[in-house]
Each structure stands twice: as C-alpha cells, then as structure tokens.
Amino acid sequence: MIQKYDSVIIGAGAAGLMCAYIAGSRHKKVLLLDHSNKLAEKIRISGGGRCNFTNIYTEPKCYISANPHFCISALSGYTPYHFTDLLDKYKIGYHEKTLGQLFCNDSSGDIIGLLDNLCKANNVNRKMSIQVLNVTKIPNGFEITTDNIGVIHAETLVIATGGLSIPQIGASGFGYNLAREFSLNVIKTEPALVPLALDPEQLQYFGPLSGSSFFSQTKIDKITFMENTLITHRGLSGPAILQISSYYNSGSGLQIDMLPKQDIKQLINENRKSTKLLSNFLTLFFSQRIASSICQILQVDKQLCQLSNKDIELINKLIHNFTVTPSGTLGYKKAEVTKGGVDTKELSSKSMECRKIDGLFFIGEVVDVTGWLGGYNFQWAWASAVATGNSL
Numbered sequence: 001m002i003q004k005y006d007s008v009i010i011g012a013g014a015a016g017l018m019c020a021y022i023a024g025s026r027h028k029k030v031l032l033l034d035h036s037n038k039l040a041e042k043i044r045i046s047g048g049g050r051c052n053f054t055n056i057y058t059e060p061k062c063y064i065s066a067n068p069h070f071c072i073s074a075l076s077g078y079t080p081y082h083f084t085d086l087l088d089k090y091k092i093g094y095h096e097k098t099l100g101q102l103f104c105n106d107s108s109g110d111i112i113g114l115l116d117n118l119c120k121a122n123n124v125n126r127k128m129s130i131q132v133l134n135v136t137k138i139p140n141g142f143e144i145t146t147d148n149i150g151v152i153h154a155e156t157l158v159i160a161t162g163g164l165s166i167p168q169i170g171a172s173g174f175g176y177n178l179a180r181e182f183s184l185n186v187i188k189t190e191p192a193l194v195p196l197a198l199d200p201e202q203l204q205y206f207g208p209l210s211g212s213s214f215f216s217q218t219k220i221d222k223i224t225f226m227e228n229t230l231i232t233h234r235g236l237s238g239p240a241i242l243q244i245s246s247y248y249n250s251g252s253g254l255q256i257d258m259l260p261k262q263d264i265k266q267l268i269n270e271n272r273k274s275t276k277l278l279s280n281f282l283t284l285f286f287s288q289r290i291a292s293s294i295c296q297i298l299q300v301d302k303q304l305c306q307l308s309n310k311d312i313e314l315i316n317k318l319i320h321n322f323t324v325t326p327s328g329t330l331g332y333k334k335a336e337v338t339k340g341g342v343d344t345k346e347l348s349s350k351s352m353e354c355r356k357i358d359g360l361f362f363i364g365e366v367v368d369v370t371g372w373l374g375g376y377n378f379q380w381a382w383a384s385a386v387a388t389g390n391s392l
Helices: 015-027 043-050 072-076 080-088 108-120 175-181 200-205 239-247 266-269 278-282 288-298 309-320 376-389
Strands: 003-010 032-033 052-056 094-096 101-104 126-127 130-136 141-146 153-160 185-191 213-218 225-233 235-237 254-257 322-325 337-342 360-362
Touching: 003 141, 015 108, 015 376, 032 175, 043 052, 043 225, 072 376, 080 108, 080 376, 094 200, 108 153, 130 175, 153 175, 175 185, 175 337, 185 200, 200 309, 200 376, 213 239, 239 288, 239 376, 254 309, 278 288, 309 322
Parallel strands: 003 032, 003 153, 032 126, 153 360
Antiparallel strands: 052 101, 094 101, 130 141, 141 153, 185 337, 213 225, 213 254, 225 235, 254 322
16 A cells, blocks of 8 residues: 655654654654664764754854855754754753854763654654655655555655765765756765875875874965864864865865964064074974974974074974865765755755755755854754745
C-alpha cells in the first residue's frame, strides 16, 4: 500500500528535525527520513561535543551567498533568542564562550534529545536507515520510492540533507542531485570553514612554527578576521584560518598579522638601546617557541641595540605581513560546512519553497547560504527550518 503524508522531510539533522517539529506542531502528518542509522551526527560532534548551537551576534553580513539578501527574512523570523527561549523552556543549560558563541553546558545530546522528543510529542514519524531511490512529481504532490518502506505520497517535500562536508559521518550530495533532477540551478559547491594546505617549500620555510598557535588577523582582499591561527604539519588551521577559508579561491594570497593590536617596529625602536636579545624581547608578545621560531626563520637573533634598519623591516614584514599562498584546502573531510548549493534564486526567501515546483522546499546547508564559524550555520538551519515548517 502507498503511505500518504502531508509532508515528507528528507534529512534528520538540525534543519530536518526542527522543520519536522514545527510542521508537526501545526497538526501536519509528517514523515522524517534519513539514510543514516545515527540521528543528527553533525549536532553531536559540533563544538567538541557541546554543540555551538547559535551565535547571539547573528546578522546577514555573517553569511556568504550569491544573493546576500536572501537570508534576511528567515533570520529575522527566527532569531538566536527564539532558540534560547526554547532551551530555557525545557531547562537545558548553556553558556557563552567567546564572540557570542553559545554552547550547551553538558552535551550536544541535550539538543538532539530535545528536538527528537519534540518531534515525538507532535506525532512525527521518524524512520532511519532509509534510502530514497526516486522522487517524482505527481499531480497532488510527490511520490517517493524507498528501499525498504515502499512508496510514499506527500503533498509537500522538504530536502534537509545537508552538504558534502564530513563525509565520514554520512554527508552526501543527495540534495544537490535532486535539485538538478528537477532542473534547479546549483551554485558550485566547495569546502568551507576548512584548514588550508601549504606546499612543501612553504611548509619547510614555516616548519619551525609548526604546532604553534597565536592570536592573529587573517586577511584576503578586504575580508579580515581576528582570532587564533594554528600552524600545522600540513598547513594552516585555527579559527582565524577556518573563517578566512570561506573566502579563499585557488591562488589567493593570504596575509597574517601575528601581532594585530601592536606595532612591532615601534616597540623595537622604543627599546633600541636595549642589550636584550631579539628572541627574549619577542617573548613579551609570543610564546618562547614562537619567539625562537621567528628568529630562526629570519636568521636574526641580535641584541636590540645591534639591529639594523633592514633587520627591523624584515621583522616587521614577517610579524605583521606573514604572506602565504595556500596550495588548496584540506577538503570536505576536514571542512565544517559546504559553500554553495541550491541557488537562492530558485527559492522563496520567506518559505524556502521552489518557485518553479509547488510543494518542494530546500532548507539548511543544502542551500547556497554559508555562515561564519561560531554557531551561525546552526542558526541558519533553525531559521530556514522554521520558515518552511510554518509554510507546510
């Protein structure tokens, strides 16, 4: 027998769970499907297992899209404070870590459990380990053929299948492929919030700094971020690098200011008569290891009083304009999210419904809306899901 639902939601991650709960609360008959046997793995592993579930400084400028205005409607309709109100209602503790990032006090499992329980309380039927084999548009909605629960008819269909990032926990291109099958445009997808790779020659040059982390300002063109940078055996990582990686294009030069709030040239000149070694002086601003590594890279470790103007210029250039050209990214396995996706021109900004195909919706990461690091992508998942859930 063909099973009939008001709405089928494919993808039981952050966006799918939230959308199913909202639709269920509006007395819709909802079926939530996922190909994985584990619920919301991306929520579970995020924030070191404590889920950085939103950011109180969320605003449209924190998102990348071919249409930067698209996200305004959904984000204004469901703010970070709507989500924290939900957590407060169910007594789930949370705290602000840095830069507006909110984390669970205990475990990301608290949020997974909350959304799952809200779905159950609102009669959402959830099925895991289900492969969707085919989706066809029919006069009154959609026909969805699955591998082991047969054929389903739904008046509306929501695609919440996420992007290509972290394939090791089940990420796939299902949503993009389905969009193309329905002749929808898909903006080129790329890894985002991802470490950057350096070629062997650059790695050898910066080898002394491997394993070192420091506060920095990263810059590509006019885009800048001020957080920690980590130099690794493969290249560059840390929050400042992950942030700027979303703006990286092949061949882009990356500038790193290792001491963004001070002027090393001025500091040295103010102490020009000192007999202190440069490496010791630099420990006032960096760890011993970074200070020694800077001197090793420059091949300069004189007393400050012995430094020539040329030496100071070299020191200034390395510390304030540490310039590299990454050889690429470390790919989807190390990326937190996927940039690009279903073209927002294909969708209504108020409901996420396809303009060409009545009853078909795309939400969350599968859409060409990519947030900064720090809870912004979860907030897009909640907001886009609520916009759709209220429209089903």
